[in-house]
Amino acid sequence: MKQRIMWVLWPAFVVAAVTEVLFFAFFDPGEMLFFGNPLELSATATYSLFFFFFWVMGACSSALTCFLQRSPFEVNRCPLEPEGRPAGCPKRLSGACCD
Amino acid sequence: MDNPGGKLKVVKPEADDAEQSLYAIRQKIYPRAVTGWFATWRTTLVLLTQLVFYGLPWLMWNGRQAVLFDLVERKFYIFGLVLWPQDFIFLTGVLVISALSLFLFTAIGGRLWCGYACPQTVYTEIFLWIERMVEGDRTKQMRLDKQGFGLRKLGLKATKHGLWIALAAWTGFTFVGYFTPIHVLMGEVATFSLGPWETFWILFYGFATYGNAGWMREQVCKYMCPYARFQGVMFDKDTLIVTYDAARGEPRGARGKSVDPKAKGLGDCVDCNICVQVCPTGIDIRRGLQYECIGCAACIDGCNQVMDKMGYGRGLIRYSTENAIAGVVPADKVVKRVFRPRVMIYATVLGLIVTAWAIGLSLRTPLKLNIIRDRATLVREVEDGRLENIYRLQIMNAEERPHTYRVHVTGAAPMEVVLDKPLAVAGATTMTFPVRVRAPMESLKAGSNPVQFHLTAIEDPALSVNEKSVFFAR
Numbered sequence: 001m002k003q004r005i006m007w008v009l010w011p012a013f014v015v016a017a018v019t020e021v022l023f024f025a026f027f028d029p030g031e032m033l034f035f036g037n038p039l040e041l042s043a044t045a046t047y048s049l050f051f052f053f054f055w056v057m058g059a060c061s062s063a064l065t066c067f068l069q070r071s072p073f074e075v076n077r078c079p080l081e082p083e084g085r086p087a088g089c090p091k092r093l094s095g096a097c098c099d
Numbered sequence: 100m101d102n103p104g105g106k107l108k109v110v111k112p113e114a115d116d117a118e119q120s121l122y123a124i125r126q127k128i129y130p131r132a133v134t135g136w137f138a139t140w141r142t143t144l145v146l147l148t149q150l151v152f153y154g155l156p157w158l159m160w161n162g163r164q165a166v167l168f169d170l171v172e173r174k175f176y177i178f179g180l181v182l183w184p185q186d187f188i189f190l191t192g193v194l195v196i197s198a199l200s201l202f203l204f205t206a207i208g209g210r211l212w213c214g215y216a217c218p219q220t221v222y223t224e225i226f227l228w229i230e231r232m233v234e235g236d237r238t239k240q241m242r243l244d245k246q247g248f249g250l251r252k253l254g255l256k257a258t259k260h261g262l263w264i265a266l267a268a269w270t271g272f273t274f275v276g277y278f279t280p281i282h283v284l285m286g287e288v289a290t291f292s293l294g295p296w297e298t299f300w301i302l303f304y305g306f307a308t309y310g311n312a313g314w315m316r317e318q319v320c321k322y323m324c325p326y327a328r329f330q331g332v333m334f335d336k337d338t339l340i341v342t343y344d345a346a347r348g349e350p351r352g353a354r355g356k357s358v359d360p361k362a363k364g365l366g367d368c369v370d371c372n373i374c375v376q377v378c379p380t381g382i383d384i385r386r387g388l389q390y391e392c393i394g395c396a397a398c399i400d401g402c403n404q405v406m407d408k409m410g411y412g413r414g415l416i417r418y419s420t421e422n423a424i425a426g427v428v429p430a431d432k433v434v435k436r437v438f439r440p441r442v443m444i445y446a447t448v449l450g451l452i453v454t455a456w457a458i459g460l461s462l463r464t465p466l467k468l469n470i471i472r473d474r475a476t477l478v479r480e481v482e483d484g485r486l487e488n489i490y491r492l493q494i495m496n497a498e499e500r501p502h503t504y505r506v507h508v509t510g511a512a513p514m515e516v517v518l519d520k521p522l523a524v525a526g527a528t529t530m531t532f533p534v535r536v537r538a539p540m541e542s543l544k545a546g547s548n549p550v551q552f553h554l555t556a557i558e559d560p561a562l563s564v565n566e567k568s569v570f571f572a573r
Binding site (some may be wrong): 048 | 170
């Protein structure tokens, strides 16, 4: 799970950093409108919030990739042997079938 | 996928995390301290890069911070230069140049960047120094970690983490000091009046430093760094890499100093494992080139010391090329092979881009003009029967000294410019001025007529820009 979290967050972070640079280059927070109203935020706040917005969106994309890249084998049945399943898994005991 | 068919064998059934058991669980690496030529170079570069990183924001230039990326004002100050978002192309240029330099250095000498200059390596190195200073050398650290928690262990761990956190916080503070004037920031820290976002980013960057250099370490290089994965693209058989001379070393084996290895049928490798112990990523270089190798050459220093002790020649592990080790290129030709087509192409492309970038920067006019037509009134007639259009001139003075400008307009008809106030713009600022332009009706066609604005600095006529716009007539 740790690796999976890293695969989702880290590439998203890199992409967010690049997007943030482009965002800074092309948009002035002072001239931006939000549903027709000026953003009532400081430039630092705008840049910071947009950075996190880009990060979250990137993370969504990575998470979806992670989710979709599972092989049919993994989708169809648990890849772990019953005795190797984590403690607390109801299908951990051998005999309990897990398809 | 790696597992198209049958079920996976689980390596560690006692693991409490299903996913973890599919991978090797990380064993903490305790790199052994090493001295030698490469270690000295690495120390020098650590000090040099950090002197620049921690020192640069404090440097002053013309009464302001020499290097400041002012996000709020959207201006980048780099010594004598003031860059605006419009100068984005130069920033792109810097990125392209950095990437190509990386290609060039990698093709010649492998992962020089990783081993000596990458912040991940540099901060890990500094954190390791602190760790050794507090907890002692490798064996002492391992013993300490095996012990149960006592007062001594608690004290040592607290000291180590305290020092780490202090350094990380200072790093975070310095990082934010590149975006907010650092003297102001220092004052805010001293009076506990930091803004919420500044506080947040100092903590964020500090936490990232602490986590990456204190805890993640080699895992960042092994699992997170894309460069480690595509380095193979830049490598070829003539790239200088840290290599183990298997022909000389094998068969490896322990032996006394007085024993003649040839008589025992042994190679020069005494199998002391020093090369593995000093490795910050915990690999065995004797298995050949691996993507985990960050090219720090700690194993070269370690092995050389052992070779000296044994009275064998140095360089059982050394910088060499795949071709040289295989005997394809004789050892004395290795340097000559640096000037091979791949390197020459990288160098030429890099040279061209650097030249173009430098020329572009030196020819850049530190003055920009935007013309915005007034949206309220398209055209109106003034007393003397002439037509008037209203514009707003956005003048960007990218020089640090103030300027007053003169504007004149050319077009199909004689154009008169009426100003409400002189076009005076302070250094490194943008100002907008309303400007009325009048022209006789008879010499204009109905609809839009192309016109051109010419803006010239009064004190420096060489400083001028032209900008197109239109004049509406009816």
